[in-house]
Amino acid sequence: MRTIAIINQKGGVGKTTTAVNLSAALAESGKQVFLIDLDPQAHASLHLGVIPQEGEPSIYDVLLDEADIDEVAQEVRPNLTVLPSHLDLAAAELELAGEVGREVILRDRIAASELTADYVLIDCPPSLGVLTLNALTTVNEVLLPMQPHFLALHGLSKLLSTIDVVGRRLNPQLQLSGIVFCMYDRATRLAAEVTRDVESFFEQVDDPTSPWAHAAPMATKIRRNIRLAEAPSFGQSIFEYAPYSNGAADYRCLAEEVLEAGEQR
Amino acid sequence: MRTIAIINQKGGVGKTTTAVNLSAALAESGKQVFLIDLDPQAHASLHLGVIPQEGEPSIYDVLLDEADIDEVAQEVRPNLTVLPSHLDLAAAELELAGEVGREVILRDRIAASELTADYVLIDCPPSLGVLTLNALTTVNEVLLPMQPHFLALHGLSKLLSTIDVVGRRLNPQLQLSGIVFCMYDRATRLAAEVTRDVESFFEQVDDPTSPWAHAAPMATKIRRNIRLAEAPSFGQSIFEYAPYSNGAADYRCLAEEVLEAGEQR
Numbered sequence: 405m406r407t408i409a410i411i412n413q414k415g416g417v418g419k420t421t422t423a424v425n426l427s428a429a430l431a432e433s434g435k436q437v438f439l440i441d442l443d444p445q446a447h448a449s450l451h452l453g454v455i456p457q458e459g460e461p462s463i464y465d466v467l468l469d470e471a472d473i474d475e476v477a478q479e480v481r482p483n484l485t486v487l488p489s490h491l492d493l494a495a496a497e498l499e500l501a502g503e504v505g506r507e508v509i510l511r512d513r514i515a516a517s518e519l520t521a522d523y524v525l526i527d528c529p530p531s532l533g534v535l536t537l538n539a540l541t542t543v544n545e546v547l548l549p550m551q552p553h554f555l556a557l558h559g560l561s562k563l564l565s566t567i568d569v570v571g572r573r574l575n576p577q578l579q580l581s582g583i584v585f586c587m588y589d590r591a592t593r594l595a596a597e598v599t600r601d602v603e604s605f606f607e608q609v610d611d612p613t614s615p616w617a618h619a620a621p622m623a624t625k626i627r628r629n630i631r632l633a634e635a636p637s638f639g640q641s642i643f644e645y646a647p648y649s650n651g652a653a654d655y656r657c658l659a660e661e662v663l664e665a666g667e668q669r
Numbered sequence: 670m671r672t673i674a675i676i677n678q679k680g681g682v683g684k685t686t687t688a689v690n691l692s693a694a695l696a697e698s699g700k701q702v703f704l705i706d707l708d709p710q711a712h713a714s715l716h717l718g719v720i721p722q723e724g725e726p727s728i729y730d731v732l733l734d735e736a737d738i739d740e741v742a743q744e745v746r747p748n749l750t751v752l753p754s755h756l757d758l759a760a761a762e763l764e765l766a767g768e769v770g771r772e773v774i775l776r777d778r779i780a781a782s783e784l785t786a787d788y789v790l791i792d793c794p795p796s797l798g799v800l801t802l803n804a805l806t807t808v809n810e811v812l813l814p815m816q817p818h819f820l821a822l823h824g825l826s827k828l829l830s831t832i833d834v835v836g837r838r839l840n841p842q843l844q845l846s847g848i849v850f851c852m853y854d855r856a857t858r859l860a861a862e863v864t865r866d867v868e869s870f871f872e873q874v875d876d877p878t879s880p881w882a883h884a885a886p887m888a889t890k891i892r893r894n895i896r897l898a899e900a901p902s903f904g905q906s907i908f909e910y911a912p913y914s915n916g917a918a919d920y921r922c923l924a925e926e927v928l929e930a931g932e933q934r
């Protein structure tokens with residue numbers, strides 16, 4: 405079972421779009437996929453047509469009330485199960501503030517469940533708070549979506565030091581396994597230059613024990629494509645909404661690359 | 670003196686790009702402009718070539734140590750003064766947690782200073798925490814940049830209720846005066862549809878005492894233009910970096926519209 409958290413504390417860089425469409429592509433390829441929506445905004449849930457309802461259980465109840473993951477999760481497509489979110493989760497940061505082991509609740513709830521899958525993906529909110537920490541203690545891998553703009557590297561050191569601390573104190577298996585460039589404006593010098601800067605940043609890592617010693621940008625770049633922004637309003641993945649679009653092609657390529665990396669693990 | 674906070678708790682929607690280029694355009698038109706960078710990421714400061722240095726005072730010292738605004742602010746261009754930020758400000762949320770009147774410190778520091786300007790603009794971080802609250806108690810107007818994508822309206826009610834509470838408890842002058850669509854992908858149905866949804870949302874406001882009773886989308890839409898993403902890496906406004914670009918044209922139009930609204934206030 406490969407477990408991958410989709411993380412970047414910057415907002416609007418393509419985390420949810422990647423979590424949803426990579427999940428959908430992996431599911432279409434025949435893998436059992438479990439997608440956890442860990443963002444109170446619940447965009448990943450909405451993207452797949454799961455609408456948070458009052459009174460209907462969500463990941464909030466799993467984390468705060470020990471609700472059963474197997475009862476809360478919903479099979480939304482063949483091979484694709486979603487653990488949906490809800491705005492109530494916004495209160496989790498405060499409600500969990502005093503709780504012992506507040507960063508490992510998700511990991512414990514998963515261990516207590518009958519969750520089986522080839523791939524577990526976690527869509528995280530744009531922050532490094534208790535929700536993202538729960539993802540970091542749950543998974544083996546972090547996938548980092550980045551917009552290839554100036555200052556894309558600016559927040560990176562904070563994320564890397566968080567991965568480092570979690571790796572040392574709570575989860576020795578944790579690795580930054582890949583970086584995926586999203587909203588890539590092809591044929592612009594800016595995208596090419598920022599991509600090169602990020603590549604050389606990760607090439608220069610010299611400590612083989614570092615959690616990002618093997619991190620590198622994925623070969624697949626997700627090009628800017630309006631279809632990717634339209635699909636969520638229909639509650640569909642890009643493969644349902646516009647299967648012949650560049651967005652669909654790119655996320656299919658990304659899934660191929662992820663699967664191949666899985667062969668070598 | 671018009672005071673405008675640039676606010677949206679969503680990340681990456683164009684707050685900083687708007688704060689910087691609108692300030693630059695107003696300054697070029699001959700207005701005295703004071704730009705306050707209230708984001709610990711300090712992107713607005715970096716965008717204008719102000720690089721946060723260790724030991725150099727920033728807005729952090731103004732808010733936490735009663736440093737003098739007049740000594741910390743830097744005149745960076747003709748008619749344009751910046752109160753720069755610094756990553757230290759990230760600690761402000763915690764450090765101010767217990768402090769009485771923590772939401773009005775900026776307002777008090779400005780009152781204690783000799784700040785004079787035709788326009789005060791405040792670039793806010795992507796959150797509704799104590800920093801953004803300080804902006805909301807300081808200004809008369811809120812300008813809301815939005816990306817015309819699905820779910821753009823999704824976070825809006827939270828922002829509006831925050832404006833409502835601050836207006837009732839701390840700042841009766843506070844108004845949402847405008848919405849500006851950023852990163853507008855022209856000729857896409859998505860942008861046109863979301864724009865219409867937002868327009869009708871604000872047309873249907875029926876309580877004339879509401880802080881958004883007079884809010885409406887600006888006629889000017891800021892089109893997606895790679896030059897706007899390139900300019901910050903040179904520490905320049907769009908007018909210095911690419912004065913004939915669509916980005917420059919659009920922000921000049923926005924400034925015209927803002928100035929005209931000023932005539933009628």
Ligand SMILES: Nc1ncnc2c1ncn2[C@@H]1O[C@H](COP(=O)(O)OP(=O)(O)OP(=O)(O)O)[C@@H](O)[C@H]1O
Binds near residue numbers: 447528818
């Ligand atoms: N390659 C792309 N081309 C065009 N639009 C895109 C692309 N990727 C994402 N988008 C759109 O950009 C917006 C932000 O993307 P997304 O929601 O995936 O980012 P995010 O990092 O999850 O944001 P948040 O930090 O708010 O959770 C969305 O409206 C999405 O539909």
Ligand SMILES: Nc1ncnc2c1ncn2[C@@H]1O[C@H](COP(=O)(O)OP(=O)(O)OP(=O)(O)O)[C@@H](O)[C@H]1O
Binds near residue numbers: 683793898
């Ligand atoms: N109209 C545009 N066309 C192209 N790129 C743009 C445009 N507006 C902003 N950008 C780029 O998009 C990215 C996000 O914009 P910006 O930093 O202004 O958003 P923000 O709301 O201030 O983000 P944050 O929430 O992180 O403070 C930046 O790299 C910026 O240069």
Ligand SMILES: [Mg+2]
Binds near residue numbers: 528529
């Ligand atoms: Mg998201």
Ligand SMILES: [Mg+2]
Binds near residue numbers: 708794
């Ligand atoms: Mg900003």
